[in-house]
Amino acid sequence: MVPMKHTADRQGRHVARAFCAALAAALCLTAVAPATAEAVTVNKATAKPNEDGGSGVIGGIDTRLTWEATVDEGESVDAVTLTLPQDGSFDGSTSRVTVLEGLKRKDVQADAKVDGTSLTLDFSEPVGAGDLLRVEVTNMRFPPEGGDVQVTGTATVDGQETDLAPSPVIAVIANTPLQALVNWLDEQPWVAAWNSNQFLGMFFKPQLLVTSFASLFPGWLVCLAIVVVAYPFAILLGLLFAFMKMAKHRVVRAVAVTYINILRGTPLFLQIYIMFFGLPMIGVNIDNNVLGVIVMAVNSSAYLAEIFRAGIESIPKGQYEAAESLGMNARQTMVSVILPQTVRRVLPTVTSDFITGYKDTSLLSSVGVMELMMFSKNLTTVTGNITPYIAAAIYYLIVTLPLIRIVSKVEQHLARSESGQGPRPKGPAKAEGIEGRDAETVDPDPAAEAVAEESRKAFGAARLKPRPAVPATARARMGAAPREEAQDA
Known part of the structure; x- marks a missing residue:
């Protein structure tokens, strides 16, 4: 009896260990499994770069969003609604839907309805289990403040809406004043005319x-x-x-x-x-x-x-x-x-x-x-x-x-300095007729003026007085050529 009891205990412990192992494995699989909705598994979401001269995605500027998901087994989807974070916009956008069954493309049309941050696509026929659903939205805008953006939404399955798992993160660059200036230039007619010229558009694109x-x-x-x-x-x-x-x-x-x-x-x-x-x-x-x-x-x-x-x-x-x-x-x-x-x-x-x-x-x-x-x-x-x-x-x-x-x-x-044409110290202005005096700052002295006037008269009289004639023999001895008396005077 005792051996049988020990055997039963061992079997019970083995069963308990197996159950624990199975439970742990299930938890691990749950942790690593991709985020899925009830009927749709979101695969990816990407955006086309819209940075002029770069590879980034800038918020508040038109770009193209590509969203992909796979319909789970045993399900079919009648409609999908994609939702952007606040300040994002689908207004003015155009959408295209592609449905692939393996490598075969299925002809599925979609009626698009835009409501600000939401885009609803009603399919002409349900998207079946295992089909790949790709949605391309052109001229949509992410939030201008940028950041890590995820696209969410709902899927309509048999008339009931189920939440979609958030898409992978899309890194969006904040819309800076510089980019706002570029956006303003994009809207100017003269810029479009300028860039239409092949030379100007290639070398001087504003x-x-x-x-x-x-x-x-x-x-x-x-x-x-x-x-x-x-x-x-x-x-x-x-x-x-x-x-x-x-x-x-x-x-x-x-x-x-x-x-x-x-x-x-x-x-x-x-x-x-x-x-x-x-x-x-x-x-x-x-x-x-x-x-x-x-x-x-x-x-x-x-x-x-x-x-x-x-x-x-x-x-x-x-x-x-x-x-x-x-x-x-x-x-x-x-x-x-x-x-x-x-x-x-x-x-x-x-x-x-x-x-x-x-x-x-x-x-x-x-x-x-x-x-x-x-x-x-x-x-x-x-x-x-x-x-x-x-x-x-x-x-x-x-x-x-x-x-x-x-x-x-x-x-x-340096050339002026070498040639002696450099700046010179500024001296006082000279008064007319009196060397070394400032005409503006020195008052005239009547006595000095009288003396100066007598000097000028005496000097002028001396110049006008005729000189005595020099004999020709004397001039010859001095080596001077004969000249007329008027010239000699």
């Missing part, structure tokens, strides 16, 4: 120009950061190699000449490729932006070295002699006398070289540095339009045109 400025701005900041950080290092290196090239030691001069000639004699594009692809091959990995700064600084330093050397050698030797006569040594002479004059002379050329370096940062886009040209190239590839390149050109001109103007002004000022 809507894309507006969005390009916003999209390219981060790349422009990177471009400015690279050149602003690189140029101080380039100036220091340039001064160093300029002094090395003017050094008395032949070896030091040879090093400087080699450095300058190699960098000036090879293209910057080649130097970028050597640095960006050569260093990783020997195990040196540097951040792209940092490496871009290094390449630009090294390349510019070679040109600046020649600029500084020419500027220093243009200072007259008398400046060195004058400094030496004042008891200055070579270092003091260079720092206090020569370099200040050199800076004035090379400033226009250095500024021009800075402009060139700023433009040359565009070459870094070839090695993946996310600067201005890289952003514009990516945007042009996405849009198939040249307008992003025009926006990039405007960003370059924002910096280069003012600098070019400044260089022109500085050169004119």
Whole structure:
């Protein structure tokens, strides 16, 4: 009896364990199973990108919604209602329904009814079990505030409505003031007429120009950061190699000449490729932006070295002699006398070289540095339009045109100073007839005026008085040619 009792207990425990395992498995399947409605399983919901020049879905702008679901076994659907979150809209939209039975398309028509955020589709015949139902809604709008949007709704099965499971999340971008401006441009007749011209629409599309400025701005900041950080290092290196090239030691001069000639004699594009692809091959990995700064600084330093050397050698030797006569040594002479004059002379050329370096940062886009040209190239590839390149050109001109103007002004000022036409200290105005007096501020002295008048009369009388005639023999001795008495007088 006892063994039989133990056997029954063991069997009971096995049954209990099996029941628990089955219950756990059922719970797990329930947790991982896709969300389904009573008669329809929602498969997906997607939206066509409507961002001008991008791949995002922006709220408040017409787009196309594609919603798919599968009818469960043993069910048939007579109608479907799709619902958007608040502030979404189906107003003005058009819909198309596709029903697939396996790979075969079924001819099912649908009567669409729009009511703000809801779209109801009544099918001409029920959609049967296992059929794939696809609904495409054109010119619908998601909520302008954006966010993670899910499409909900109901399905009508045998006259009864059942809730649909929420669709997968659709990421919607909030409608910004920039996008509102683009929407306003889309509605303008003159913009449509402008874009109808093939050249203008391809190179100067207004809507894309507006969005390009916003999209390219981060790349422009990177471009400015690279050149602003690189140029101080380039100036220091340039001064160093300029002094090395003017050094008395032949070896030091040879090093400087080699450095300058190699960098000036090879293209910057080649130097970028050597640095960006050569260093990783020997195990040196540097951040792209940092490496871009290094390449630009090294390349510019070679040109600046020649600029500084020419500027220093243009200072007259008398400046060195004058400094030496004042008891200055070579270092003091260079720092206090020569370099200040050199800076004035090379400033226009250095500024021009800075402009060139700023433009040359565009070459870094070839090695993946996310600067201005890289952003514009990516945007042009996405849009198939040249307008992003025009926006990039405007960003370059924002910096280069003012600098070019400044260089022109500085050169004119230096040219006037060199020719002695610079500004002079303003002295007091001279009174007429009295040198050194201000006619407006000095009161006339009657006594002085009388003396001056007598002096002028005496001077005039002396000039009018005839001189005595000089004998011809005397004039001949003095080497003067015979002249008439009137002429001699």
